[in-house]
Amino acid sequence: MSDLIELKEIESAYKRLKGMVTHTSLTRNNNLSEEYQANIYLKREDLQIVRSYKLRGAYNLISSLTPDQLKSGVVCASAGNHAQGVAYSCNLLKIQGKIFMPTTTPKQKVSQVKLFGREFVEVILTGDTFDDAYFESMKYCKDHGMVFIHPFEDRKVIEGQGTVAMEIMEDIDAKIDYVFVPIGGGGLSAGVSSYIKAKSPDTKIIGAEPLGAPSMSESIKQGHVVTLQQIDKFVDGAAVKRVGELNFNICKKLLDDIVVVPEGKVCSFIIKLYNEEAIVAEPAGALSISALDYYREQIKGKNVVCIVSGSNNDIARMGEIKERSLLYEGLKHYFIVTFPQRAGALREFLDEVLGPNDDITRFEYTKKNIKEEGPAFVGIELKHREDYTQLIERMNKKNISYIELNKDPNLFNYFL
Secondary structure: OOOOOOHHHHHHHHHHHEOOEOOOOEEEOHHHHHHHOOEEEEEEHHHOOOOEOHHHHHHHHHOOOOHHHHHHOEEEEOOOHHHHHHHHHHHHHOOOEEEEEOOOOOHHHHHHHHHHHHHHEEEEEOOOOHHHHHHHHHHHHHHHOOEEOOOOOOHHHHHHHHHHHHHHHHHOOOOOOEEEEEOOOOHHHHHHHHHHHHHOOOOEEEEEEEOOOOHHHHHHHHOOOOOOOOOOOOOOOOOOOOOOHHHHHHHHHHOOEEEEEOHHHHHHHHHHHHHHHOOOOOHHHHHHHHHHHHHOOOOOOOEEEEEEOEOOOOHHHHHHHHHHHHHHOOOEEEEEEEOOOOOOHHHHHHHHOOOOOOEEEEEEEOOOOOHHHOOEEEEEEOOOOOHHHHHHHHHHHOOOEEEEHHHOHHHHHHHO
């Protein structure tokens, strides 16, 4: 069997999913279109029943199982959207599901899985990481003769995710020049590229990966699937150490490019989407739109589709999202400042070093006793990126002794 997914397979999945998943909207976004001088369309999978596209692949695989397999039940390991898709599918099909999740999974996500699965799902919290949960889930499958529902490495899952592209092609009248798709394990990008390239070979498919977890781009660069030793888990819906073998084989043939996007830039677009469009995107959901800047010149005057893959964003993360955005935009700076040991030194810093629009957002003496004689941890937020140069010039002019934490990753991680 060829690695490539055929049109008929995705079309069969589409029929199987009809009435079970939401045919999500494809809408032209006026603000983004004006900003990039292009026709930017958003495929709103954040409006899916479980608030992400993951339901498509999960249901397509589970509903394809034999009666005996369904009777035995299914198992999955996930810390987020895939678990919700599996749980919802179990509820729809009235079968039992065991959902293995790391003990570190936010309560909100655990609650959502239970809500979608109801009495048909048991959530099993185990281990500290996804890998721990995955190991236990595979052991459980073997011991109990149940089917494992992989989040991305399965033909049926890829076919289900490919129905996103089928809906896009149905809903747009114009020729599509570019499609931007987020990449995690590769199921969505493999499914979407399979369908679009078969229907419109000239359409450019651009993948978007987080800088802290570029597993697909690194694998394509090396010519084989690689396992990243460390990843930044912030873009949790797209942060995997290893992509699927099948997905890799499809993506290396069909993707035209992969853009690697810094997590801070993704955060800036999460805030932008919320403030300007009232779209609550999760980090992976904003990934494709975050990649537009890298193709600003190429997409002028073109028809462009960005897949907003999900909106399962915990509100408790908004503080971190804002912080990462400010750091990326060069508007937040942290220092260890040693003030001169004389009266009025702090007041002088406030009056003569800080600019009129600079704001101290954090100030802590590093010594618990005799605070005034020790250095201070100072966080400063700027209104404009270019204000940084003037701030440093004033600190040097006043002979302030300081260490810039933003430029020292070890110290930065220690204090923050």
